[in-house]
Amino acid sequence: MPSRDAAAAPARVLEFTLDRADALAWEALPSAIRGWRKLAFLLFFAAGGLWPLLLPESWEIDQHQWRILLATTVGVLLQWVLATVAMTLATRRRAARRLPHPVAVRIEDHGDHLALRERGEGRPDRHASVAIEGIVNVVLGARHLFVEAPPEVLILPLAAFADLEDMARTAEMWDRRSRAGDD
Numbered sequence: 001m002p003s004r005d006a007a008a009a010p011a012r013v014l015e016f017t018l019d020r021a022d023a024l025a026w027e028a029l030p031s032a033i034r035g036w037r038k039l040a041f042l043l044f045f046a047a048g049g050l051w052p053l054l055l056p057e058s059w060e061i062d063q064h065q066w067r068i069l070l071a072t073t074v075g076v077l078l079q080w081v082l083a084t085v086a087m088t089l090a091t092r093r094r095a096a097r098r099l100p101h102p103v104a105v106r107i108e109d110h111g112d113h114l115a116l117r118e119r120g121e122g123r124p125d126r127h128a129s130v131a132i133e134g135i136v137n138v139v140l141g142a143r144h145l146f147v148e149a150p151p152e153v154l155i156l157p158l159a160a161f162a163d164l165e166d167m168a169r170t171a172e173m174w175d176r177r178s179r180a181g182d183d
Contacts (some may be wrong), residue, residue: 010108010115016160019102024095025144026155044083107154114147114174116154128152135178140171147174 103120111132118126130149137148145167147154161167 008110010110012109014107014109014156014160015105016157017102017104018099018155018157020095020099022144022155022157023099024092025141026146026153027091027095027098029139029141029146041083044079047079107156107160114154116152130154132174132177135174138171138175138178140168145171 101121101123103118103123106117108115108117113132114130116126116128116130130147130152134149135147136150137146139146139148143158145154145156145161147156156167156170158164158167161170
């Protein structure tokens with residue numbers, strides 16, 4: 001008869017340190033813009049075409065078409081640059097909020113759930129449990145494995161695994177196990 005401790009032992013333990021660059025890898029993943037942010041984004045770009053309204057009233061359209069076209073083009077390009085800068089800063093701010101300081105992470109795979117333990121400077125130790133059926137998305141990046149199980153997002157850098165193939169096998173296994181509950 002197996003002991004109680006043997007039954008509770010995790011099948012696999014992953015230990016690693018996360019820093020702001022790892023959080024940035026998650027935040028920088030492409031995602032769909034929805035809701036009010038999509039409306040704000042579209043209005044911001046539409047405003048780029050409104051620059052000709054700032055031109056002097058004395059300009060007649062026939063005589064100054066090239067200037068109006070140039071002003072519109074410059075306006076749209078300026079809006080694009082401003083939007084790019086704003087989105088990059090927002091992404092970096094979200095990453096800094098997610099991980100203000102490096103965090104030591106331990107993830108235990110118990111088959112039916114993943115146990116998460118985080119320990120870092122300036123923050124209390126955090127423990128969480130992610131049920132395998134609660135995983136909604138497993139994303140394999142070039143150097144990270146991301147596991148979405150709202151409200152949790154597990155970020156696992158390549159350093160947590162033996163190699164890239166090990167990371168890909170783990171991603172496929174967790175994805176398959178999470179979908180098994182959907183059948």
